[in-house]
Amino acid sequence: MGSLSKATDPESFLAWAAKVNYGLYLVQYKLDGASMELQYDDGVFVRGITRGDGEIGDDITQNVMRMHGVPKKLVAPFTGAVRGEVLMSRDIHATKYTDKANCRNAANGLMKRKDGVGAEDLDIICYDAVGSLPAGTAFATEQEKIAWLQRMGFNVVPTTGCGSPEEVVAYRAKIMDIRATLPYDIDGLVVKGDRIDPRDADKLRPELQIAFKFSPEEAVTTLMDVEWSESGATVTPIGVVEPVRLAGTTVQRANLANPGMIRLMDLRIRSKVVITKRGEIIPKIESLVENPPDAMPIVIPTQCSLCGTTLVDEDTRLYCPNQVCPGKAYHRLEKWLSVIDIKDIGSALLKRLFDAGKVVRIPDLYSLTVADLLSFERMGDKSAQKIVRNIKAQNKVSLSQFLAGFDIEGIGMLMADKLIAAGYDTLDKLFLASWSDFEGIDGFAEITAKALHSGLRLVEADMRELVNKGFVRIKSPPANASESESPVAGKYFCFTGELIAMKRAEAETLIRDNGGFVKSGVTKDLDYLVTNDPFSGSEKNRKAQEFAIKIINEEQFIAMLGRGTD
Numbered sequence: 001m002g003s004l005s006k007a008t009d010p011e012s013f014l015a016w017a018a019k020v021n022y023g024l025y026l027v028q029y030k031l032d033g034a035s036m037e038l039q040y041d042d043g044v045f046v047r048g049i050t051r052g053d054g055e056i057g058d059d060i061t062q063n064v065m066r067m068h069g070v071p072k073k074l075v076a077p078f079t080g081a082v083r084g085e086v087l088m089s090r091d092i093h094a095t096k097y098t099d100k101a102n103c104r105n106a107a108n109g110l111m112k113r114k115d116g117v118g119a120e121d122l123d124i125i126c127y128d129a130v131g132s133l134p135a136g137t138a139f140a141t142e143q144e145k146i147a148w149l150q151r152m153g154f155n156v157v158p159t160t161g162c163g164s165p166e167e168v169v170a171y172r173a174k175i176m177d178i179r180a181t182l183p184y185d186i187d188g189l190v191v192k193g194d195r196i197d198p199r200d201a202d203k204l205r206p207e208l209q210i211a212f213k214f215s216p217e218e219a220v221t222t223l224m225d226v227e228w229s230e231s232g233a234t235v236t237p238i239g240v241v242e243p244v245r246l247a248g249t250t251v252q253r254a255n256l257a258n259p260g261m262i263r264l265m266d267l268r269i270r271s272k273v274v275i276t277k278r279g280e281i282i283p284k285i286e287s288l289v290e291n292p293p294d295a296m297p298i299v300i301p302t303q304c305s306l307c308g309t310t311l312v313d314e315d316t317r318l319y320c321p322n323q324v325c326p327g328k329a330y331h332r333l334e335k336w337l338s339v340i341d342i343k344d345i346g347s348a349l350l351k352r353l354f355d356a357g358k359v360v361r362i363p364d365l366y367s368l369t370v371a372d373l374l375s376f377e378r379m380g381d382k383s384a385q386k387i388v389r390n391i392k393a394q395n396k397v398s399l400s401q402f403l404a405g406f407d408i409e410g411i412g413m414l415m416a417d418k419l420i421a422a423g424y425d426t427l428d429k430l431f432l433a434s435w436s437d438f439e440g441i442d443g444f445a446e447i448t449a450k451a452l453h454s455g456l457r458l459v460e461a462d463m464r465e466l467v468n469k470g471f472v473r474i475k476s477p478p479a480n481a482s483e484s485e486s487p488v489a490g491k492y493f494c495f496t497g498e499l500i501a502m503k504r505a506e507a508e509t510l511i512r513d514n515g516g517f518v519k520s521g522v523t524k525d526l527d528y529l530v531t532n533d534p535f536s537g538s539e540k541n542r543k544a545q546e547f548a549i550k551i552i553n554e555e556q557f558i559a560m561l562g563r564g565t566d
């Protein structure tokens with residue numbers, strides 16, 4: 001009797017089940033107690049011995065005699081061992097042993113006491129018997145064994161048959177749900193086939209059965225509501241669940257991914273569900289436990305809440321197809337600010353400016369005045385001036401930033417770079433191309449090519465306005481950089497701490513004039529962090545080290561600009 005192999009999530013259980021491939025899975029509670037062997041000689045109880053992982057332990061016969069569930073004489077002439085767990089019920093623990101952290105600790109303390117005090121508060125629940133019975137009365141299957149144990153007067157572990165591995169997973173979720181109401185602590189299930197294989201059971205690690213344990217990263221709760229959150233064009237369902245403890249935190253919301261998941265799992269309002277948090281930041285609803293009779297259907301929205309357009313439900317994605325939907329327009333502004341790295345406008349301020357119709361398109365950002373800002377947010381004159389100044393300062397961008405900033409479906413920086421590498425290195429070339437010109441570029445299948453083509457049509461006017469009014473200048477991309485170009489060209493810089501030879505604004509101007517870019521914060525795509533104090537322990541230093549970004553000092557920076565330090 002060794003320790004069982006373990007699975008703590010459905011995935012690893014299903015992998016095991018695929019190997020053993022039983023027609024019937026017998027599922028038993030995994031009792032959280034102390035293992036015990038009751039020895040019988042010709043039907044008479046002779047000895048009670050504790051058992052650890054494959055080891056014979058202490059003889060505690062005197063105490064075992066006083067525990068519940070140990071018949072002293074069997075009605076069959078059985079010689080061998082009956083195995084089970086010594087347990088304390090939750091009721092007894094709650095009324096008599098609250099000084100012990102849990103039932104198992106309390107049971108462990110009592111079962112080995114020399115004076116035997118308290119042994120009568122313990123129960124033995126059995127699940128196994130090995131030994132000899134008269135011919136014709138022995139058992140060939142686990143079910144027969146459990147029935148025999150019951151006939152002999154033992155308390156037996158609850159046992160259920162499941163026809164498929166999936167049924168076992170669903171059964172485990174149900175037990176997880178009622179776990180707190182069971183009379184004894186259990187920490188999972190034991191799953192085995194019906195046919196008895198004594199050779200396997202005696203292995204140090206039996207392979208034909210598995211402990212399918214509960215995990216602290218899983219919980220069962222009730223789905224109370226579904227909220228639909230809009231991000232750009234996509235509408236995503238978020239489950240609101242009855243608050244439940246999960247991996248050390250209280251969880252009230254869980255990811256539902258898309259309408260397809262709701263249909264696939266047959267989720268409804270008031271469904272009992274398993275939610276998990278395995279490394280992800282937001283927990284997700286993993287499976288349905290059951291739908292109570294009063295469960296209500298989840299209404300999947302059919303219209304965009306922002307523009308009223310009929311939503312497209314592709315099962316794996318629900319979205320508003322209206323290219324000029326305000327949701328899309330707002331998302332575009334957010335994207336632009338992030339790609340161009342303008343951090344001064346927070347999302348609260350942007351939302352107010354957007355709702356008031358003051359900033360709806362990207363060019364609107366560049367016409368924003370100090371007076372506009374002062375009328376929208378309680379802020380000082382200086383802060384408002386800083387925002388306006390910083391928007392205007394970030395006026396040189398690469399073509400790939402420019403394209404990615406317009407939030408065209410499927411076109412991020414990486415795809416923009418591929419377009420440029422394929423020769424579409426000016427806005428005019430992009431506007432003149434047909435969708436079939438884009439098809440065939442590395443990474444551009446028909447759908448992306450068409451989305452790019454129609455996306456460009458929609459933003460062409462705004463793009464031209466930005467350039468023609470001089471709000472933004474597009475730098476020639478690094479791919480086309482000539483050899484004589486500065487080593488600063490196309491590189492991203494960030495500063496922290498004081499500079500000695502020049503003011504920071506001066507340094508930033510030098511970078512932009514040499515074709516480089518300035519960022520206000522340290523992100524993964526940064527090339528250099530410039531600081532005269534690399535050991536300052538500042539947030540920027542810490543992050544630069546985390547992302548393995550080159551940290552250079554002012555002298556090295558000036559050398560890159562080719563100006564010398566004298």
Ligand SMILES: [Zn+2]
Nearest residue numbers: 304307320325
């Ligand atoms: Zn819409």
